[in-house]
Amino acid sequence: MNIDSKLNQENQINTGNDSYIADIADCCLKNNHCATVTTQAETITEEIDVIPTVICPGNTVVKLPVVLAETKIIIPVEATITFDQVVMEIKRTKKNVFLTQSRLIPFSQDSRTGTGILFIAGFVRKNIEYATQTCPSGTSTNVCGDIRHCTVQVPFNFTTRVTFLRPPVFNENTTPSEIEFFTDKVEGCDNCTDSVLGRNPCDQSFFITEFYNEKPYVELVRADVTEVDIHTNPISSCETPTEQRVTQLTEKIVINLTLKVLQNQQVRVTAV
Template sequence: MSEQNFTSNGEYPIIAPCPVDAVTLTPLDDEEARPCLVPSNLNPIIKIPVVLAENTLQIVVEANIPLNPPASEIKRVFKDAFITQCKLVPVRFGKETCHGSVRTVTKAKLFVEGFIRKDIEYATSNCNGVIRDRIATVPFSGFTELTADDFFVYPIIGSSSESRSRYINPKNGHTPRLDKFFFENNVYYNEQPYCELVNAEFFELDFSPCPTGVGESFSTLREKIVVDLTLKVLQVRQVRVNALGGG
């Protein structure tokens, strides 16, 4: 009988399989650091992104995804939502502010465009085949309406203007001059509202358009997808904050 190596308590030694290189880290001491604040007796104005609205959009998409080689069974499907375009178009305005050149937006259309990236893992008809992987992008687009009740803070947009002044002919007071004009232009450069992706919840039904029996395979996967997509709508704004004086 071969000799066995036992530990001090009479049990077999435990040897970890498949070892890799590892380093035990040494903890470092830390202490609280005091930030340096510039003393100020005034309430400063800062420029930061402000959340205008946060809404959940429901997107309904149907798609046919070809599979090559054909599949006999769908194993797993991973999904992510990507936003490629999100534009706020004002359609109704409220009161004017900032000396009358800037108006609040009380109603707007939000145009959204993007795609769903799907990673499909499936088995083929081979008894001992490998798991196949199919990546597909399913596009979607649409719009929703944001009303006054949807906004936490109204978006603002400044209007530009241009005017032209005419002159009368000094030699003939009955005719205007066509060779002399005074032009005035006022251009307001607005901060473009933009979107931020918060959450995507997927509900989907995947099936073969033609029913298949056990052991048969299908080359097209039909999908009916419902996505509840939550977005933040933001705009960079100037905001006055309360400052605490100190050393």
């Protein structure tokens, strides 16, 4: 083969490749499968510094959250999760802790002064990604399937005692006061008898004072979740002894929570 023939053959191959690439590009444009990116340069908007308006120097009373107590609590939980399909393997789990109830009784009703009883309820939200078997393996050792996910809520609740760093501030309601009025105008049924002297049944006066206190509340500072997943009644075969299929998991969970108990209180500060 001479040089001209070889060049002609290479040109034909390149021309065929170009035509093939052009056909793919045209197909992508017709089917809207290709991604496009549009960018635009943004200008910087100039900012103007604002000098804040502050109070004059001196003693100032402010109302702000005051930490009443901070505590760490360990909660053991056992949960059973049932899947809608047969699970071949757990790929990944994501966990988040939420509190649904937080109540503080500031009186412990015993000899321990400076303590309170804390009621907490919540749940651990778990998103589990797992592999399934969609292709029957038969006698083959190869298994194919899909990746699915399941989101569940594992509830928990507990009651614990907290020791106050600073006690909460409450004003108790006063005992209702009642005022009676004297009268000598009450007449009996007999006109010959004297008038009745004593309390006037027509007039009464009451006095009561009601205080509206700041309610203590709880902040979730940190949550550590440790768990062990136990396969319940796993299914295996002689052909694939290393593969197990399950529909239930039993979880042993240890939840470590760090909580702050706060209350809005008036505090005197000095503005420098």
